[in-house]
Every structure is written in C-alpha cells, then in structure tokens.
Amino acid sequence: MARKPTPLREQTRTVVRSLLARTAVELFAAKGYDDTTLDEVAAAAGVSRRTLFNYFRNKEDLALGGLSEQGELIAARFAERPADEDAWASLRAAFQVLEEIGMTAERRLEMITLLFGNEALRAGHAEKQARWQDLLAPLIEPRLPDSDRRALQARAIAAAAITCLQAANEEWARLGGQVDLFDLYDTAVRAIRRPA
Amino acid sequence: MARKPTPLREQTRTVVRSLLARTAVELFAAKGYDDTTLDEVAAAAGVSRRTLFNYFRNKEDLALGGLSEQGELIAARFAERPADEDAWASLRAAFQVLEEIGMTAERRLEMITLLFGNEALRAGHAEKQARWQDLLAPLIEPRLPDSDRRALQARAIAAAAITCLQAANEEWARLGGQVDLFDLYDTAVRAIRRPA
DNA sequence: CACACTCGTGCACTGAGTGTAAATTGCTTC
DNA sequence: GAAGCAATTTACACTCAGTGCACGAGTGTG
Known part of the structure; x- marks a missing residue:
C-alpha cells in the first residue's frame, strides 16, 4: 500500500505542471511578463485561473518553475x-x-x-x-x-x-x-x- | 538661478523619505512584513497611502530603501x-x-x-x-x-x-x-x- | 449503492500598485 | 503682500495577484 501511493496521479500532475509552465513561458516571451495576466495564461492552457495556483505558488514560479x-x-x-x-x-x-x-x-x-x-x-x-x-x-x-x-x-x-x-x-x-x-x-x- | 534650484523642497523630500522608511521598518519588524498593510504604514506616518508611492516604487523598496x-x-x-x-x-x-x-x-x-x-x-x-x-x-x-x-x-x-x-x-x-x-x-x- | 477522497472551479474578498483629476502647498515675481 | 506657477498630496476608481471557502464532478472502495 505504501509502496505505490499514487503513481498515476503524480505522473499526470507532473505532466500538467510542465504543460502549464510551458504555456506560460510562451505567453510571457510573446507579450512580456508584466503584460500577461494569469487569466490569459489560464485561458490559453484551458484551465481556470484558480487551478494555476494549484500547481504553482505564484506567477513568478510559473516562470521560474x-x-x-x-x-x-x-x-x-x-x-x-x-x-x-x-x-x-x-x-x-x-x-x-x-x-x-x-x-x-x-x-x-x-x-x-x-x-x-x-x-x-x-x-x-x-x-x-x-x-x-x-x-x-x-x-x-x-x-x-x-x-x-x-x-x-x-x-x-x-x-x-x-x-x-x-x-x-x-x-x-x-x-x-x-x-x-x-x-x-x-x-x-x-x-x-x-x-x- | 541654476545654483540652488530647489534646495528646500529636496531637503524635505529626503527627510520625509527616511521618516517613512523608518516608520515602515518599525512596523514590519513589529508585525511582520506580510502582515503589515501599506494602509497601516501610511496611517502610522500620517500620510495617505498614495503618497507612499510618491516616495517609494513599491512595498519592497520601503523596506530595502x-x-x-x-x-x-x-x-x-x-x-x-x-x-x-x-x-x-x-x-x-x-x-x-x-x-x-x-x-x-x-x-x-x-x-x-x-x-x-x-x-x-x-x-x-x-x-x-x-x-x-x-x-x-x-x-x-x-x-x-x-x-x-x-x-x-x-x-x-x-x-x-x-x-x-x-x-x-x-x-x-x-x-x-x-x-x-x-x-x-x-x-x-x-x-x-x-x-x- | 453508499462512502470518502481528490481535484477543478466559481465566487467573494484582501491588498498592492496605477491613472487621473481636484485640492493644497511651496516658491517666485511683480 | 498678492497673484501665479509648479510640485505635492490626496481621494477615487480601477486592474491584477493571491487566498479562503464551498460546491460539484470523477474515482476508487466497502
């Protein structure tokens, strides 16, 4: 039981996380960091703004992941x-x-x-x-x-x-x-x- | 004319600036940085919140002046x-x-x-x-x-x-x-x- | 089928930071 | 000393980052 607690869950989580970061960095590079809102990032990634904070502590971490x-x-x-x-x-x-x-x-x-x-x-x-x-x-x-x-x-x-x-x-x-x-x-x- | 452009204005500005920073740091030390709002700093210094931004770019600068x-x-x-x-x-x-x-x-x-x-x-x-x-x-x-x-x-x-x-x-x-x-x-x- | 547990989401809220326009103050000139 | 100019202060309204909370959907378990 403790051997493999949630191997699949963790895997998807990692994948989603890097996907979000990738999307964010693309937008930041295109529009500039300050001129990109988290709403835009969320929309581009097809996810709610609230969810971004589920994967990253803050906007900065989204870039410096x-x-x-x-x-x-x-x-x-x-x-x-x-x-x-x-x-x-x-x-x-x-x-x-x-x-x-x-x-x-x-x-x-x-x-x-x-x-x-x-x-x-x-x-x-x-x-x-x-x-x-x-x-x-x-x-x-x-x-x-x-x-x-x-x-x-x-x-x-x-x-x-x-x-x-x-x-x-x-x-x-x-x-x-x-x-x-x-x-x-x-x-x-x-x-x-x-x-x- | 160009000798003493605004000697008094600049002087007060410097004084006020360091007064504000001092007030802020005291509050930060007492209550913690995150738990101190700029409204509180402004009130403690007897000045409007907006004026703080006249002297400092942001909250951080108020501390790291x-x-x-x-x-x-x-x-x-x-x-x-x-x-x-x-x-x-x-x-x-x-x-x-x-x-x-x-x-x-x-x-x-x-x-x-x-x-x-x-x-x-x-x-x-x-x-x-x-x-x-x-x-x-x-x-x-x-x-x-x-x-x-x-x-x-x-x-x-x-x-x-x-x-x-x-x-x-x-x-x-x-x-x-x-x-x-x-x-x-x-x-x-x-x-x-x-x-x- | 009922249960717990996780995860995404909407909503409402706080606080930092900015633009703007009106009021106030300091400084200069006549 | 009064008028006028420029800088400063302030209130107000707004955007956006970040948080707490509660609801609902999906999943796995007894």
Whole structure:
C-alpha cells in the first residue's frame, strides 16, 4: 500500500505542471511578463485561473518553475563525487548536470531574455540560486580542512561558484549562445582564484 | 538661478523619505512584513497611502530603501582608491564605507532579521546587491591584465567579493553581531582564493 | 449503492500598485 | 503682500495577484 501511493496521479500532475509552465513561458516571451495576466495564461492552457495556483505558488514560479529542482539535481550530483576530490572540481562536475537536461539553446536563451527583462524575475532567480547554497554548503563543509568558521568557508565557496556560473551564463547569453558555457565558467573561476 | 534650484523642497523630500522608511521598518519588524498593510504604514506616518508611492516604487523598496544608495557609496569609494592597488584590496576598502554609515548594530540586526523572514525581501535584497556588480565591474575591468574576456573576469570578481560580504554578513547576524564583520569577510575571501 | 477522497472551479474578498483629476502647498515675481 | 506657477498630496476608481471557502464532478472502495 505504501509502496505505490499514487503513481498515476503524480505522473499526470507532473505532466500538467510542465504543460502549464510551458504555456506560460510562451505567453510571457510573446507579450512580456508584466503584460500577461494569469487569466490569459489560464485561458490559453484551458484551465481556470484558480487551478494555476494549484500547481504553482505564484506567477513568478510559473516562470521560474524548474530552478529549485535544478538546485537539487546539482546537489545530488555533487554528493556522488568522490569525497577526496577538490571541492571546486566537484562543483564544476555537478554544474554540468545542467547541460544534460533536455533543454535547447533556444529555450535557454528565451528564458534568460525573459529574466533580464524583468526585475522581479531577476530577483526571484537570484534568490532561487542563493538557495542552492543551502544545499551545497553542507556537502562542501566536510571536505574542508579543520578550522573554526568552516561553515562560513563552505558557504562562501558555494556562493562564489554559483556566482561564477551566473556570470558565465550572463556572458553566454550576451554572446548569443555561440560559445561554450564552461569555457566561460572556467575563465570566471580562474579570475577570482588566481592569486595575482 | 541654476545654483540652488530647489534646495528646500529636496531637503524635505529626503527627510520625509527616511521618516517613512523608518516608520515602515518599525512596523514590519513589529508585525511582520506580510502582515503589515501599506494602509497601516501610511496611517502610522500620517500620510495617505498614495503618497507612499510618491516616495517609494513599491512595498519592497520601503523596506530595502537604502540598498541601491549603498551600492553607489561603495562604487564611489572604490573609484577613489589608487589605480594600481589590487582589486581585492580596493574592494575591501570600499566595502568599509558600510561601517561608516551611521547605523547601530541593533538596527542592522533588525534589518537582517526582517530580511531572513521573508522570501520576497530576500529576493529583492539579492537583486539589489547583484546590481552592485553593474557599478563595480566597470571600475575593476581596467585594473586587470589585458586579455579577452576581461569584462567577464571583472564581473566575476565583483560578484564573488559581494558574495563574500553577503556570506560574512549572514554569519555575523547568526552570531548576533558579536564578532568583527571584516574578520568574517577576510575568512570568506581567503576560503575562495586560497589555491588549496 | 453508499462512502470518502481528490481535484477543478466559481465566487467573494484582501491588498498592492496605477491613472487621473481636484485640492493644497511651496516658491517666485511683480 | 498678492497673484501665479509648479510640485505635492490626496481621494477615487480601477486592474491584477493571491487566498479562503464551498460546491460539484470523477474515482476508487466497502
């Protein structure tokens, strides 16, 4: 009984959820985030406005849907890395799950364009990524040499790495997705870690 | 004529603005951000709700008022530093303007508590600090050795430094403000820059 | 067939944020 | 000091995001 509580229900729920998000993002991209009402999204998806809130906490989540999820993927991948690997190397490897997600360059550019165009969305995005720290820092901490303030150090490393990814991502979008994201990421990391 | 265009008007405006922000933050701290309506803030400040929007763009700005301003202060201080100084040293010096602002440790703790308690505020805060990058990166860039991707490098450095400040600030608040903020900041910076 | 349980939906409500036009206030000029 | 101009305040009406609630449809169970 407890084995498979509602496998089918959950499945449909996931499908509907991603369908709604997809519809919403299309509309946002076409008309702009602020100029798209939830009534319109609901109508386009053939569902009631009230139901949107059944699947998403708020309008922002409708646009940023996958981000929390991505954080969990990254953390999971990090946890799989050998415990004696350098934290930065593990982080880099963990971030690469993002490339494995089935997401075309076009869609990613669309997303980033959406994000840059709206302050509230940028804010939500920044916050979501900041929450990645909460997942990663505890995993980094045991890899650091003993010292007080290890928690702070772990958090700083997580935050800095995420920040580099973010900077690389922005640059990548600015260049129209024509370069390799991880080349940019490596450049960013080297820039902050180089003793010079 | 152009010498003193509206010295008195602007003065009152600044005073009223900080009075409103002060009133708002007090209420937010007392009742919680979400449970405080703008009607209440307006009433407490003896002003109409509509007027609040004359001074602040939105509820969030009422709470985070000073942050953009702080970014400008930091950038200004950075610009004053000798051009051949190491960027990280200049950044550290620039951040210290924050200690010079007349703001008691109590008030800062109050602020941070407010911030941690609300997701939207955390998001707004993160975004505001991310905008500091836009001010700092162009100042950092000319200090870097020639290379392509210098813009990206500058942005990464700015972002990482801000992130360290942020991590230090969180830790500082968690410890109840009993330690020196810049000790924590230095620890964070060392953690990410040490080649180990 | 009766039951519980879930899910979508309509309805009514609160609160943030905006446009507008009238009233008020501060500042300048004669 | 009075008249006139510009900025500010305010009330009013409106849109939209978000929430609570209760009803009804669909499904699975005894």
